[in-house]
Amino acid sequence: MLSSLRLQDFRCFASLNCTIGPGTTAFVGENAQGKTSLLEAACMLLRLSSPRTRSKAELVRFGESRFGLAGKFGDTELKILGSPRTRKLYHDATPIEKATDYLAESGLVVWMGNSDLDLVQGTSSARRHYLDFTAAQLTPGYLANLRRYESALRSRNRLLRDAARSSTTPDTRTLDAYTQILILHGTKLIATRTTLVETLAPAAATAHHDIGGTDALETLHPTYQPATTTSLEETFATALPADLRRGLTTTGPHRDDLALTLDARPAARFGSEGQQRTTALALKLAQARLLHQSRGTPPLLLLDDIFGELDPARRRRLLQSLPQGSQKLLTTTHLDWAKDSPATPDTIYQVQNGTIS
Amino acid sequence: MQKIDYPPEVRALVSQLKRLPGIGARSAERMAVWVLQDRGGFAEDCARILGEAAERISACATCGFYLSQGNACAVCDASGREVNTICVVEQPTDVLPLERSGAFSGLYHVLGGRLAPLDNIGPEDLRIAELDARITSGASGETAVREVILALSADVEGEATANYLAELLSPRGISVTRLAQGLPAGGGLEHADALTLARALGGRRAL
Ligand SMILES: [Zn+2]
Numbered sequence: 001m002l003s004s005l006r007l008q009d010f011r012c013f014a015s016l017n018c019t020i021g022p023g024t025t026a027f028v029g030e031n032a033q034g035k036t037s038l039l040e041a042a043c044m045l046l047r048l049s050s051p052r053t054r055s056k057a058e059l060v061r062f063g064e065s066r067f068g069l070a071g072k073f074g075d076t077e078l079k080i081l082g083s084p085r086t087r088k089l090y091h092d093a094t095p096i097e098k099a100t101d102y103l104a105e106s107g108l109v110v111w112m113g114n115s116d117l118d119l120v121q122g123t124s125s126a127r128r129h130y131l132d133f134t135a136a137q138l139t140p141g142y143l144a145n146l147r148r149y150e151s152a153l154r155s156r157n158r159l160l161r162d163a164a165r166s167s168t169t170p171d172t173r174t175l176d177a178y179t180q181i182l183i184l185h186g187t188k189l190i191a192t193r194t195t196l197v198e199t200l201a202p203a204a205a206t207a208h209h210d211i212g213g214t215d216a217l218e219t220l221h222p223t224y225q226p227a228t229t230t231s232l233e234e235t236f237a238t239a240l241p242a243d244l245r246r247g248l249t250t251t252g253p254h255r256d257d258l259a260l261t262l263d264a265r266p267a268a269r270f271g272s273e274g275q276q277r278t279t280a281l282a283l284k285l286a287q288a289r290l291l292h293q294s295r296g297t298p299p300l301l302l303l304d305d306i307f308g309e310l311d312p313a314r315r316r317r318l319l320q321s322l323p324q325g326s327q328k329l330l331t332t333t334h335l336d337w338a339k340d341s342p343a344t345p346d347t348i349y350q351v352q353n354g355t356i357s
Numbered sequence: 358m359q360k361i362d363y364p365p366e367v368r369a370l371v372s373q374l375k376r377l378p379g380i381g382a383r384s385a386e387r388m389a390v391w392v393l394q395d396r397g398g399f400a401e402d403c404a405r406i407l408g409e410a411a412e413r414i415s416a417c418a419t420c421g422f423y424l425s426q427g428n429a430c431a432v433c434d435a436s437g438r439e440v441n442t443i444c445v446v447e448q449p450t451d452v453l454p455l456e457r458s459g460a461f462s463g464l465y466h467v468l469g470g471r472l473a474p475l476d477n478i479g480p481e482d483l484r485i486a487e488l489d490a491r492i493t494s495g496a497s498g499e500t501a502v503r504e505v506i507l508a509l510s511a512d513v514e515g516e517a518t519a520n521y522l523a524e525l526l527s528p529r530g531i532s533v534t535r536l537a538q539g540l541p542a543g544g545g546l547e548h549a550d551a552l553t554l555a556r557a558l559g560g561r562r563a564l
Contacts (some may be wrong), residue, residue: 148513148516151512152513152516152517154475155472155473155474155475155513155514155517156474158474158475159474162474171479171480173480173525174472174474174479174480174517174521176520176521176524177472177517177518177520177521177524178474178517178520180520181513181516181517181520
């Protein structure tokens, strides 16, 4: 459980310190006052990852050179000092070298927000990120694998791009050196994603019925769609001519997708926006239930302004379906919806212009 | 109103110090303050020592370690070393930590960096051709080298460099091994303690 949250020069907040209750904590305010940044801070502190950006420079308050985040999770004081290029991690003021060690002491997190609609309507990168964020929390070492794969991919793409631009061929041995890293780590990514979707798919189908109620007559089927079904060794060898021609790595796990169908129809081209929202929420609810199951304690739920968009029936069903006893941080512009809801906040903060009260 | 700034000499000093790795604007200013307040002759000594080092130190043509003009290479000239094993490192500063571990008695080869396409560093920028030449030094290409140990950083660029060298050397019948995991990523070997390095050397594995 997260019991406190402190921010220093993070986004629009100069300095902020708040206690977090065990139940539901609400941050209430108009748009663009910084509410979402508070949830982002909690996500960053617990998972070292922001759902809004991959650039640490964006997290630093304008005119400052670094940000600080801290908070008590269970018995451990977690702390991050970040600048555009560096990141220092601490447990109880002891520096932690490896992200894996930091994350091992930290909690699990599910983020629900309006941009979740991208899971249905957006490109494959939104769905890959969803799989990665889930796998990183369930499988130790997954994140390290992913980061190495991505890092090798950037280098390999640079070799291919530079060669394509100058109409030369890249040095075969250097290119191979990076291809081998993609094969090594990419194979592990595929294996983890495969088993993840096997457990995720039935959980998502159930969650879809739970949230949609009688409106959700169809069954949601998430299916893992790897970019390639042959071994990665063979895949990269076959794709080499195309890679050379186009100056980038054209295929591999960085092009994987999660196909979403309702009965047999693609979810993106089917149903109202309300129904698509139900599908997106179902994926996040399934994520929450999977994390709950694996850790034995419910994950921290970060709910970014989602209740205003839902009709009362769907809202009630969603709230009833969330893992029992889960701690919730939520943002909202008003609390009218919460009057007779199972998620009545026990702590309420008003957020205005980068300050809270 | 006119803006107040440091005299040009102070500005030049700060901007020069800022070029040092890991030194930001504030640290550079703090160092400049210290240098300018020092009355112990630091600035004069430092200028002379920097000049001499830059002028007299080069890389040994054989192993790449620091070579002082007119002297023999401390690494290549050492007696009693096993000549059938070469340990490949990224920087000259990686040699002494390995020596301190006491677990290695062969020869060294300093690459001068690692592959890094994003920084435009390719194999031709590293002392790979020199390594190649060292291994095939005999008239008919025969070699005394039986094993090449890669003591490179644990990050992706180090891994890629290891893959590159393994592909280059393995076909020659040379056993190419890599230090066991657990070494610091990207920071070189200077942060690893002697015991960790000895253990990493003992646990090296074939690529
Ligand atoms: Zn030498």
